[in-house]
Amino acid sequence: MVSLSVSGGVRQAGSLFALxxxxxxxxxxRPFQYREFVQQAWFVASVTIIPTALVAIPFxxxxxxxxxxxxxxIGAQSFIGAASVxxxxxxxxxxxxxxxxxxxxxxxxxxxxxSRKIRDEIDAMEVLGISPVQRLVVPRVLACTxxxxxxxxxxxxxxxxxxxxxxxxxQGGTPGAxxxxxxxxxxxxxxxxxxxxxxxxxxxxxxxASYKGLNAGGGPKGVGDAVxxxxxxxxxxxxxxxxxxxxxxxxxxxxxxQ
Amino acid sequence: MGVEVAVTDLTKSFGRQTIWxxxxxxxxxxxxxxxLGPSGTGKSVFLKSLxxxxxPDKGSILIRDTDIAHCTERQLYDTRKLFGVLFQDGALFxxxxxxxxxxxxxxxxxxKSEKEIADIVNEKLEMVGLSGTEKKLPGEISGGMRKRxxxxxxxxxxxxxxxxxxxxxxxxxxxxxxxxxxxxxxxAVTDATFLIVTHNINLARTVPDNLGMLxxxxxxxxxxxxxxxxxxxxxxxxxxxxxxxxxIGMSEEKDQATMAAEQAMFDxxxxxxxxxxxxxxxxxxxxxxxxxxRGVARRQQRVLAMLHTLPPQAQAAVRRLxxxxxxxxxxxxxxxxxxxxxxxxxxxAGLG
Numbered sequence: 001m002v003s004l005s006v007s008g009g010v011r012q013a014g015s016l017f018a019l020x021x022x023x024x025x026x027x028x029x030r031p032f033q034y035r036e037f038v039q040q041a042w043f044v045a046s047v048t049i050i051p052t053a054l055v056a057i058p059f060x061x062x063x064x065x066x067x068x069x070x071x072x073x074i075g076a077q078s079f080i081g082a083a084s085v086x087x088x089x090x091x092x093x094x095x096x097x098x099x100x101x102x103x104x105x106x107x108x109x110x111x112x113x114x115s116r117k118i119r120d121e122i123d124a125m126e127v128l129g130i131s132p133v134q135r136l137v138v139p140r141v142l143a144c145t146x147x148x149x150x151x152x153x154x155x156x157x158x159x160x161x162x163x164x165x166x167x168x169x170x171q172g173g174t175p176g177a178x179x180x181x182x183x184x185x186x187x188x189x190x191x192x193x194x195x196x197x198x199x200x201x202x203x204x205x206x207x208x209a210s211y212k213g214l215n216a217g218g219g220p221k222g223v224g225d226a227v228x229x230x231x232x233x234x235x236x237x238x239x240x241x242x243x244x245x246x247x248x249x250x251x252x253x254x255x256x257x258q
Numbered sequence: 259m260g261v262e263v264a265v266t267d268l269t270k271s272f273g274r275q276t277i278w279x280x281x282x283x284x285x286x287x288x289x290x291x292x293x294l295g296p297s298g299t300g301k302s303v304f305l306k307s308l309x310x311x312x313x314p315d316k317g318s319i320l321i322r323d324t325d326i327a328h329c330t331e332r333q334l335y336d337t338r339k340l341f342g343v344l345f346q347d348g349a350l351f352x353x354x355x356x357x358x359x360x361x362x363x364x365x366x367x368x369x370k371s372e373k374e375i376a377d378i379v380n381e382k383l384e385m386v387g388l389s390g391t392e393k394k395l396p397g398e399i400s401g402g403m404r405k406r407x408x409x410x411x412x413x414x415x416x417x418x419x420x421x422x423x424x425x426x427x428x429x430x431x432x433x434x435x436x437x438x439x440x441x442x443x444x445x446a447v448t449d450a451t452f453l454i455v456t457h458n459i460n461l462a463r464t465v466p467d468n469l470g471m472l473x474x475x476x477x478x479x480x481x482x483x484x485x486x487x488x489x490x491x492x493x494x495x496x497x498x499x500x501x502x503x504x505x506i507g508m509s510e511e512k513d514q515a516t517m518a519a520e521q522a523m524f525d526x527x528x529x530x531x532x533x534x535x536x537x538x539x540x541x542x543x544x545x546x547x548x549x550x551x552r553g554v555a556r557r558q559q560r561v562l563a564m565l566h567t568l569p570p571q572a573q574a575a576v577r578r579l580x581x582x583x584x585x586x587x588x589x590x591x592x593x594x595x596x597x598x599x600x601x602x603x604x605x606x607a608g609l610g
Binding site for chain 2: 121124125127129131
């Protein structure tokens, strides 16, 4: 159900935030659901690894192409490698990661929980005195977060390799210059910031997907709507959060060479 | 002994739409109650409110000094352990086989060994007639079997209150009666309080001790089954008869104009459907060999105490049924002991 009223929107935001708090509170409650965690981590990884790699290659390539022609115009070919690593590690990889965690992982989580909800499984679980948040949502959030962080590392590697391939092999750049300039602009905090973003995106994607799944209603169509909304809401949130983290990062970490 | 559930002035609405308001009823401990109502009158919502899955807007639900409507989450989870709930489709966990489904509450809430768990699970599965299907997944069995497996799962923690949502949905009349027999047997063995929500008339007439009906956002009546079954209330009569003649329409209620138009149609000879149903059929009993239902005696006391407050035709029905019951007992005693009739002194001597 899409509610366009202001109070409806505020209520949704409030309930979503409440679920965040519940997840954080119940992470510490024993027994931890290791089995569910491992299964979910494996599941999210299996639906995201290949699409992420396939998206990362052209992403790296596009950056290399754009930078390549720009850098040649201003005669800064030797910095192509530096700029492309910077772009991939700082921005491209968390965004690719976010898109796939939300689009592939989040939608799967939402569909799974939503179909359980409409079959009364979630209610049955509550009636049996077991918190669905502790039992189902917490392992999913942790699994999604772990996979997001790992995926971010993978996108960095694949994206940089893709950039190298396009620059050196297709645009005739010099391998030595490309590799040598790697650390000219980029620095380790860039990678930390990228991983932090991936971490936050993983949490947000999983909590939003779980929230929408647990509140699905109105039969099979309701589940479809919930999945759709969860992906859209996650995208919106992730891009806003990405902007905020980037803005803070620039304030906190000085750029290299300053 | 079962637990009493006292509902007072309960009101629930979704947005501006009131589902029902000021519902007050008490489920007597250890008795079987049925709540009737046309589709869409919020019967399932009522059930979900009783277990605290939905928060009512107003009113209280008192179970062993805990008000489910206004208690902490911890109290709620504790009180829920008294409940066993059978959802419409069984609500089994799709990723687990039947054994794991039934074992789930035991593994979560008790420290029993796997051996003990297996014993309990097998016993419950046998009770609902599902031995030999432990390894099946819920997707691989029929709706009736899912329902029975759901019942087995609801029973493993020995609940004192059992709530059943439409036990007949998706079942044929014979299977519905079998599952009703199961409820009676369970009630005799465990003395748990039952609330069954349904719109199956046959079940409503033969199973419960108490009957209630929801209509037009309120509880039309709730009380001993004799009251509703002899009621002259148009809604109740129409519902029991399953006829089109009466205040219940295709959309929940009829307006005056529709009612008049339909009345003209029926007067002109159009058949209103359904069947005139009167009287009180015998109530289903626990299977032979099981103990007597302890709720029956308590109910008799209770009904006698409130007899003067019941409508006249219900009073007459209660008296008639009690007289018939006494007669039946007498006859059974005579049949069992032929000496009793001939010489009472023999029996006295025997007892002394």
